[in-house]
Amino acid sequence: MTVTSPTPARVAPKFPWVGLIALAAATFLSVTSEMIPTGLLPDMSASLGVSEAQIGLLVTVFAFTVVVTSTPLTALTRRWPRHGLLIGILVVLGISNALTAIAPDYAFVVGSRVLGGVAHGMFWSIVGAYAGHLVPKEQIGRAVSITLGGGTLAFIFGVPLGTFAGHVFGWRLSFALLAALMVVGAVVVWKLLPAVERDADAGGRRRDRSAPRQKDRTIPAVIMVCLIAAVTMVGHYAFYTFVVPFLTGPMGIPSGNVGALLFLYGIVGAVGLILAGSVFGPRPQLGLILALLVTGAAVAALAVIAAQPIPALIAFMLWGLAFGALPPLLQTRLLHTSSPAFRDTASALYTTSFNVGIGGGALVGSLVYDAGGLMLLPWCYVGLLLVSVVLVAVVGRMTRRRAL
Numbered sequence: 091m092t093v094t095s096p097t098p099a100r101v102a103p104k105f106p107w108v109g110l111i112a113l114a115a116a117t118f119l120s121v122t123s124e125m126i127p128t129g130l131l132p133d134m135s136a137s138l139g140v141s142e143a144q145i146g147l148l149v150t151v152f153a154f155t156v157v158v159t160s161t162p163l164t165a166l167t168r169r170w171p172r173h174g175l176l177i178g179i180l181v182v183l184g185i186s187n188a189l190t191a192i193a194p195d196y197a198f199v200v201g202s203r204v205l206g207g208v209a210h211g212m213f214w215s216i217v218g219a220y221a222g223h224l225v226p227k228e229q230i231g232r233a234v235s236i237t238l239g240g241g242t243l244a245f246i247f248g249v250p251l252g253t254f255a256g257h258v259f260g261w262r263l264s265f266a267l268l269a270a271l272m273v274v275g276a277v278v279v280w281k282l283l284p285a286v287e288r289d290a291d292a293g294g295r296r297r298d299r300s301a302p303r304q305k306d307r308t309i310p311a312v313i314m315v316c317l318i319a320a321v322t323m324v325g326h327y328a329f330y331t332f333v334v335p336f337l338t339g340p341m342g343i344p345s346g347n348v349g350a351l352l353f354l355y356g357i358v359g360a361v362g363l364i365l366a367g368s369v370f371g372p373r374p375q376l377g378l379i380l381a382l383l384v385t386g387a388a389v390a391a392l393a394v395i396a397a398q399p400i401p402a403l404i405a406f407m408l409w410g411l412a413f414g415a416l417p418p419l420l421q422t423r424l425l426h427t428s429s430p431a432f433r434d435t436a437s438a439l440y441t442t443s444f445n446v447g448i449g450g451g452a453l454v455g456s457l458v459y460d461a462g463g464l465m466l467l468p469w470c471y472v473g474l475l476l477v478s479v480v481l482v483a484v485v486g487r488m489t490r491r492r493a494l
Contacts, residue, residue: 105225105229105232106224106225106233106284107236108282109224109282109283109284110221110224110233110236110237111236111282112278112279112282112283113217113220113221113236113237113240113279113283114236114237114238114239114240114243115240115275115278116176116180116213116217116240116275116278116279117217117237117238117239117240117241117244118240118241118243118244118248119180119183119240119244119248119268119271119272119275120180120183120210120213120214120217120241120244121240121241121244121245121248122244122248122249122252122268123183123186123187123206123210123268123272124149124152124153124206124210125149125244125245125248125249126248126249126252126253126256126264126265126268127145127146127148127149127203128146128149128249129249129250129252129253129256130145130252130253130256130257130261130264131145131146133256133257133260133261134199134261137261137262138193138195138196138199139196140196144196148199148200148203150449151200151203151204151207152203152204152206152207152210153207153445153448153449154207154445154449155203155204155206155207155208155210155211156207156210156211156214156441156442156445157211157442157445157446157449159207159208159211159212160211160212160214160215160438160441160442160445161215161435161438161439161441161442163208163211163212163215163438164212164215164216164434164435164437164438165435165438167212168434168435171285172216172219172220172223172285172286172434173279173283173284173285173286175212175216176213176216176217176220176279176283177276177279177280179209179212179213179216180209180213180272180273180275180276180279181272181273181276182205182206182208182209183206183209183210183213183272184268184269184270184271184272184273184276185205185269186202186203186205186206186209186269187202187206187265187266187268187269187272188265188266188269189201189202189205190202190203190206190265191262191263191265191266191269192262211438211441211442211445214437214441214444215434215437215438215441216434216437217237217437218234218237218238218421218424218425218437218440219425219433219434219436219437220237220286221233221234221236221237222234222425222430222433223286223430223433224284224286227426228372229371230371230422230425230426231366231367231370231371231372231374231377231418231419231422232367232368232371233367234367234371234418234421234422234425235363235364235366235367235368235371235418235422236367238363238417238418238421239360239363239364241417242356242359242360242363242414243360245356245359246353246356246357246360250353252264252267252268255267306429306431306432307429308427308428308429308432308436309432310488311427311428311485311488311489312424312427312428312432312436312439313439314481314484314485314488315420315423315424315427315440315485316424316436316439316440316442316443317443317481318378318420318478318481318482318485319420319424319440319443319444319447320443320444320446320447320450321447321474321477321478321481322382322416322420322447322474322475322478323443323444323446323447323448323450323451324447324450324451324454324474325451325470325471325472325473325474325475325478326413326447326451326471327447327448327450327451327452327455328451328452328454328455328458328467328470328471328474329389329455329467329468329470329471330451331451331452331455331456332455332459332464332467333352334348335464336396336464336467336468337351339464340396340397340464340465341396341397341399341402341406342397342399351403351406354407354410355406355407355409355410356410357410358407358410358411358414359410359411359413359414360414361411361414362381362410362411362412362413362414362415362416363414363415363417363418365411365415366381366414366415366416366418366419366422367418370415370419371422374419374422374423374426375423375482375485375486377415377419378416378419378420378423378482379479379482379483381412381413381415381416381419382416382475382478382479382482383475383479384408384411384412385409385412385413385416385475386471386472386475386476386479387408388405388406388408388409388412389405389409389468389471389472389475390468390469390472391405391408392405392406392409392468393465393468393469393472396465420440421440423482423485424436424437424440426489427485427489454470455467455470458470
C-alpha cells in the first residue's frame with residue numbers, strides 16, 4: 091500500500107515592503123537632485139554671475155545627458171549586478187552634488203550636472219525594472235507605484251524643502267546636504283534592498299547564458315509603449331511648461347496663489363499614483379486608457395471654461411489626478427509587455443523616450459505658443475492624448491496576438 095503525502099500548499103511570497111521603500115527613497119533623492127536648480131534660480135544666478143535662463147538650462151543639460159547616455163550605458167552594463175550598480179549610481183549622484191556645491195564657476199557646475207545626468211539616466215534605466223523583478227507579475231503595478239511615489243514626494247516636499255534651505259542658508263549648502271543624503275541612501279539600499287535575479291524565467295529557473303539568445307518577441311510592443319510615453323509627455327509638457335501664464339492669464343489666478351495651486355496639483359497627482367497601484371495595477375491596459383481619456387477630458391474642459399473660477403479649478407485638479415496615474419501605469423504596462431530578460435533594456439529605452447518627451451514638449455509648446463497663442467496649447471495636448479489612446483489599443487492587440 092502506497093501512502094501519498096499531501097502536496098504542500100503554495101505560500102505566496104511576502105510583499106517586499108522594505109526593499110521597495112528603499113527604492114522609493116532612492117527615487118526621491120534622484121528626482122530632487124534633478125529638479126533642485128529650478129527652485130534656486132535667483133540664488134545660483136547671482137552667485138555665479140550668469141542669467142537665470144542659464145541656470146534653467148542646467149535642467150535641460152541634465153535631461154539631454156539622460157537621453158544621450160542611458161540606453162548605451164545600460165547595454166554596456168547589462169551583465170553587472172543591479173544591486174551593486176544601484177549603490178554606485180547613488181554614490182556618483184552624491185559626488186555630482188558635492189562638486190556642484192563647491193563649484194567655482196558656471197562651467198564647473200555644468201560639468202557636475204553632466205556627471206549627475208549620466209548617473210540619473212542609469213538610475214531610471216534600472217529602478218522600474220528592479221521593482222518589477224522583486225514581485226510576481228500581478229503585483230508589478232503596486233511595486234512600481236510605491237517606487238515612483240518617491241519621485242512624487244520629491245516634487246511635493248524635496249524640491250520645496252531644498253529651495254527653502256537654499257534661500258535661508260545658501261544654495262551651496264542645499265547641494266552639500268543632498269550629497270550627504272545620497273551617501274545615506276546608498277547605505278540604505280546596500281542594507282535593505284535585496285538583490286534580484288534578472289535572467290530567471292517564469293518558473294524561477296536561471297537562463298543558460300551559454301545558449302544562443304533568441305530575438306526577443308516583446309521588442310516591437312516595448313517600442314510601442316515607449317512611443318506612447320514620448321507622445322504623452324510631449325503633449326503634457328507642451329502645455330505644462332506654460333501652465334503659470336495660463337493660470338494667471340485665462341484662469342485669472344493671482345500670482346501669489348499659483349504656488350499653492352501647483353502644490354495642490356502635486357497632492358492630487360499623488361492620489362492618482364496611489365489609485366494606479368491599488369486599483370489598476372493588475373490591469374494597466376484598462377487603467378492607461380481611462381487615465382488618458384480623463385486627462386484629455388479635463389484639459390479640454392479647462393480650455394473651454396478657463397474663465398469660470400470654480401469649474402476651472404475642478405478641471406485643473408482632475409487633470410492633476412488623472413495625470414498622476416499615467417507615469418506608473420506606463421511603467422507597469424512596459425514591464426507587463428516586456429519579457430523579464432529584456433526589462434532592463436526596455437526601461438532604458440523608456441527613460442530615453444520619457445526625457446525626449448519632456449524636452450520635445452517644451453520645444454513644441456514654444457512653437458505652438460508663438461504660432462497660435464496660449465489657448466492653442468491645451469488642444470494640442472488633447473490631440474496628442476488621443477493619439478496615445480490609439481497606440482495603447484494597438485499595443486493591446488499586439489500583446490494578445492503574441493499570447494495566442
